[in-house]
Amino acid sequence: MKVLLLENISGVAASQFEEAGFEVEALKEALDERELLAKVRGTSILGVRSRTRITAAVLDAAPELVSVGAFCIGVDKIDRAASSDRGIAVFNDPHSNSRSVAELAIGEIILLRRRTFEASTRLHGGVWNKSSAGSHEVRGLTLGIVGYGKIGSQVSDLAEALGMRVVFHDVAHVLARGNARPVSFRELLETSDVITLHVDGKAQNKNLFAEDQFRLMKDGACLINLSRGFVVDHEALARHLKSGKLAGAAIDVFPQEPESGGVFSSPLKGLPNVILTPHIGGSTEEAQENIGHFVSARMIDYFKTGNSLLSVNLPNCHLDTDPDHAPSQDTNGDSVPGSHRLTHIHRNVPGILRAINDILADRGINIDRQVLDTRGQLGYAIYDINRACDEELLEKLRSVPHTIRVRVPGECG
Template sequence: MNPQMPRSSKIEPSRFVVAVPESAILRDALDHARAMVKSAGHEVVSPRLPPEEWGDLTTRIDILVLTPRGRFPVALMKKAGRLRSIVFPTIGVDPLDVKTATLAGIAVGHGAPAESVYSMAEATVMLIASLMHRVAEKQTVLMNGSWREPLVLGRMLRGKTVGLVGFGRIGRAVAELLAPWQVRILVADPAVTDADLDATAVPLTNLLRESDVVSLHMTLTGASRSLIGRDELALMKPGAVIVNTSRGALIDEDALADALQAGRLGGAAVDVFAIEPLPAESRLRHCANAILTPHNAGHTVELMRALTESLIDNLHDLLAGNPPRHLYNQEVAANWQGRFGSAAPKLHTTVDR
């Protein structure tokens, strides 16, 4: 336990205080969460002020639901002596300092259903195929009043080399979905030395030089920020395409715009950006060979339904005195169980799920 974070040895509340934020995109999941927690007799708060202005609420919260656009600074984690868990409805937990949360004995839950993986993987493959076949440029020709522009020819994906930078759950799902296309798959991932799914692990520089398609599937860390900069883009084959459905700050966007506008790269599909919403002055908006989506390429009806179910499952477990079912920081489990296990207020014998 970090000595800077004094926390009581055993916390047994008479009832939980659960903070649930507002979010337009995740409204359905969050509404269900509020209803479920209230039906179990617990207190729900939905603070509208920044966390720094919560006052003594910070010291009262037992469970905090956090969205990808939310935040809970380290300084507040140190003050939140009752906080047992921070739960994300989504698979990503980027706004949170997970290392500090783990040191503080806080269980981090997230939404990790199969739909989170395969919705994004399907969208990635769709974007890859769209780039190879120059769908956006062909649509532009049509919308401009022309027909069958002979110079706008696509390329088949079959038989090409696809480089996956990052080989976690989504990267592996992309490789799985690409198998029928008969592509050669290269993988660059510091955690992978012997890639499966008929993929070959190589250094990033080799992957960039050899791939017709580069697709990014890395989390954002200090080491991965600006992973693909001007020098890395220069290593790519002339006419190659790049897809980023992972984290915006992985790519130097100005360098990418230069490569696209110079015609050195065949195209790019970008669903995530260093600054969101994408600024009006972004040069990527003026790249004819770019497909840009507003960080929702993988959003599906099935995904939103599954995220709601995952959030309810996580909260249900926490209200019953157990760690969240979809636990992100597994290393906290033993410490958490000793401090919070079964320390659940007995307000209701069942919880409406």
């Protein structure tokens, strides 16, 4: 059972996989499609971060692949539809780096309003300019948060503790934290001294902040984007920073991001009132360790038990392992009957369960326990049965129309 981890995923993940009995290969770099096609063969579990693209061709090159883990928040580099079509579970961690991102946002709010970055740049150039012009405390300022989820709400708590007034806008109906106040998008633009973006990667968020939005913002306001690069029109942002309409910006994500060590290009380069960082919002040792633990635990559980809780593409099913029904051995080493688990991923159409049950009944196999869930066009069932699964039974189950994948947990299948 081989695990391939790319992009310098925390060693916590490799340790957990090894303790669970997997053979682990961990690489520091991302791989392009050609390299990955050669490397992924024979892999049961594949782990990536935000730079490696997992295409249908990559999935086809690894017929033993059971799951793909994004050791980050975003899964936009993974072809989830192709993964579902092949019965491959995709996991991520949408929460473990939220504190790291929130803390960076707060730090940048203070740096921008105090113009600390500009003062540092001047001093590095040999210019001593001890001026308070344009430098402000954040206490009493209005912070506008666009996207009030796990990260946005934490920013809200921290900002309020600093004495800021907090307003927020979210397309979903979410409960306000503390004294934060929900407002319309337009009101947020017109009243905020600092706006910080924490939205997801949905296509409708492209150029959420462009020419029209910048015109509506308060004169002298600042913008922070730690969410997705395509959310902000950087050409328009650069114009409004150069004109003085906006006082500053902090940008961590970009429409096009180079490979590590590659050449970075942006219309924001060289602007003294802009803090640029290379997509490091969630890159703290604490966050990466937490992510390494969380995602690997989910993938190990899925591989060994079939439980798909928190998968981003499969129906979320969970069936507890019952020690009272587990196969065992007596004192002579002979097998004692117990429950044996199998899983069945299929198209969500009528008649699948009946066909499976008929196959089991024809062989005198009893179902001890089962669970089913659906998600869109997919159905997923976990069975505990009273006989071990032989290859003949598995092939019969695979022949059921609309079957995608049949697997005995603990095996690649």
